Each structure stands twice: as C-alpha cells, then as structure tokens.
Amino acid sequence: AQKITQTQPGMFVQEKEAVTLDCTYDTSDQSYGLFWYKQPSSGEMIFLIYQGSYDEQNATEGRYSLNFQKARKSANLVISASQLGDSAMYFCAMRENTGFQKLVFGTGTRLLVSP
Amino acid sequence: SAVISQKPSRDICQRGTSLTIQCQVDSQVTMMFWYRQQPGQSLTLIATANQGSEATYESGFVIDKFPISRPNLTFSTLTVSNMSPEDSSIYLCSVPPPRGYNEQFFGPGTRLTVL
Numbered sequence: 001a002q003k004i005t006q007t008q009p010g011m012f013v014q015e016k017e018a019v020t021l022d023c024t025y026d027t028s029d030q031s032y033g034l035f036w037y038k039q040p041s042s043g044e045m046i047f048l049i050y051q052g053s054y055d056e057q058n059a060t061e062g063r064y065s066l067n068f069q070k071a072r073k074s075a076n077l078v079i080s081a082s083q084l085g086d087s088a089m090y091f092c093a094m095r096e097n098t099g100f101q102k103l104v105f106g107t108g109t110r111l112l113v114s115p
Numbered sequence: 116s117a118v119i120s121q122k123p124s125r126d127i128c129q130r131g132t133s134l135t136i137q138c139q140v141d142s143q144v145t146m147m148f149w150y151r152q153q154p155g156q157s158l159t160l161i162a163t164a165n166q167g168s169e170a171t172y173e174s175g176f177v178i179d180k181f182p183i184s185r186p187n188l189t190f191s192t193l194t195v196s197n198m199s200p201e202d203s204s205i206y207l208c209s210v211p212p213p214r215g216y217n218e219q220f221f222g223p224g225t226r227l228t229v230l
Contacts, residue, residue: 033217043205045158045221052217091157095219101211102148103219105157 002027004092004106011111013082020067021077021109023092029053031097034075036066039089039108048090051075082113117142117210119222127228128198135194136225138208143188145211149181150221152205161206164191198229 003026013019025034036048051059051066059066067076079086092106118141128134138147149161161181162170170183184192195202207224 035219037221043152043224043226045207045209045224047218047220050217093158101146102160102163103158103209104160107157 002029002032002094002096002104004094004104006092006106006109008109009107011109013079013111013113015084015113015115016081018078018080019082019111021079021090021092021111023075023077023106025073025075025092025094027073027094027096029096029098033095033097034066034068035093035095035103036064036075036077037091037093038086039091041088045091049077079111084113084115087111087113116216116218116220117144117213119208119210119220121206121208121222121225123225124223125226125228127230130199130229132198133194133196134198134227135192136206136208136227138191138193138222140189140210142213145188147185147191148209148211149183149191149193150207150209152207152224153201154203158207161193195227198227200229203227203229 005024032053034051038046049061049064051068063080065078089108091108093103095103120139122137147164150158152158160173161176162172164170164183164185166185166188182194205224208222
C-alpha cells in the first residue's frame with residue numbers, strides 16, 4: 001500500500017529565504033507520480049508541482065522545485081525566495097499509475113513566512 | 116486544465132439531517148473522486164465514482180452514509196447522511212488529468228459544519 005510521510009508539522013522561514021519541505025513515500029509500484037499542493041486558509045487545494053517516477057530531471061515550476069531522490073524515496077519541495085503569501089499548509093501526495101489512480105496524501109506541513 | 120465547481124461552498128446543518136454536495140466538471144471524465152478533510156487533518160479518499168457503475172468506497176466509508184450518484188460524465192453528487200458533528204469537514208471532489216497531462220485538480224471544496 002502507498003504511504004506518504006511528512007515529518008515536519010510546522011516550518012518557519014523569513015521572507016526572501018528558501019525553505020525545504022520534506023516528503024518521503026513508500027510504494028511497491030514502479031510507475032507513480034508525486035505531487036505537492038498548497039492549501040491556504042480558504043481550503044482550496046492548489047496544485048504546485050508534479051514529478052513522475054521515470055523523470056530523470058527534477059521538476060521545477062517557477063519558485064518551486066522538487067528534489068527527487070528515487071533511491072531514498074524522497075520528494076522534497078523547495079520554495080525559493082519565500083513570500084508572505086506562501087504561508088499555508090503544504091501537502092505531498094502520490095498517485096500510482098495503475099487502477100483508479102487515486103491520490104494518497106501526507107499529513108501536511110504548515111509553513112509560516114515572516115517579514 | 117479541468118474547471119471544477121462545487122455547490123454549496125459551505126453549509127451549517129443540524130445533526131440527523133442530510134446534505135447533498137454537487138460537483139460539476141467542464142469536460143467529460145470517466146472517474147471522479149470524493150475526498151474528506153476533517154479539521155486539522157489531511158485529505159482522505161471517500162470513494163471513486165465511475166459513470167454507469169456503483170461507486171467504489173475506501174475502507175471506513177460506506178454507501179449508506181455517503182451515497183454517491185454519477186448520472187453523466189460531467190456531474191456527481193455526494194450525500195452526507197444522518198449527520199453528526201464528526202462529519203464537520205471540507206469535502207472536495209477531484210478528477211484525474213486528461214491523457215498526456217499530469218496535474219490533478221480539485222474543486223473549491225464544500226465546508227460543512229454540523230451542530
């Protein structure tokens with residue numbers, strides 16, 4: 001069964017600094033996808049970045065990059081040049097590319113960006 | 116990307132009553148997913164709704180409590196039956212990405228409070 005682990009309940013970072021949010025996963029599948037979502041206090045789930053298990057390059061989307069280490073089964077999110085608007089909950093998720101392709105989520109990390 | 120809308124956006128209900136949540140997608144999709152997010156928790160999949168067949172429920176969720184309809188390829192409803200305060204959650208629907216894409220998007224959510 002799939003499992004996602006986020007060990008940081010909360011993280012603090014100063015504006016303009018970079019921050020890394022940790023995510024490890026467990027799966028017996030060879031083909032899977034890893035996601036990061038941002039959830040502000042409004043409750044909506046905002047897609048940030050995707051990494052496929054066969055992608056050789058780390059994914060990047062603007063200020064977001066995913067540090068994918070397949071052998072270690074980790075998919076850490078790096079946010080560069082943090083902004084006050086980055087304060088939110090961040091969820092790591094995995095989707096196996098078979099069956100119903102459902103997403104399984106980690107417990108989340110609350111990021112607080114201070115001025 | 117798919118545009119997903121949900122109704123209602125929020126509601127306050129009395130215990131023992133039922134609420135039906137609607138999810139509308141702007142394109143035809145085979146599967147629709149319903150998630151629950153209890154206060155301070157992560158997202159948990161309730162069920163996968165396929166058009167033309169019974170929904171597939173995850174462990175811990177039953178059809179009598181969360182009946183789902185899927186009358187066509189763009190619409191689904193989730194009913195939360197005989198509600199108790201423990202059902203107070205955000206309920207979100209999601210659809211898998213179109214072929215060739217990886218992003219998986221969510222509706223804006225329905226914030227339910229049961230008194």
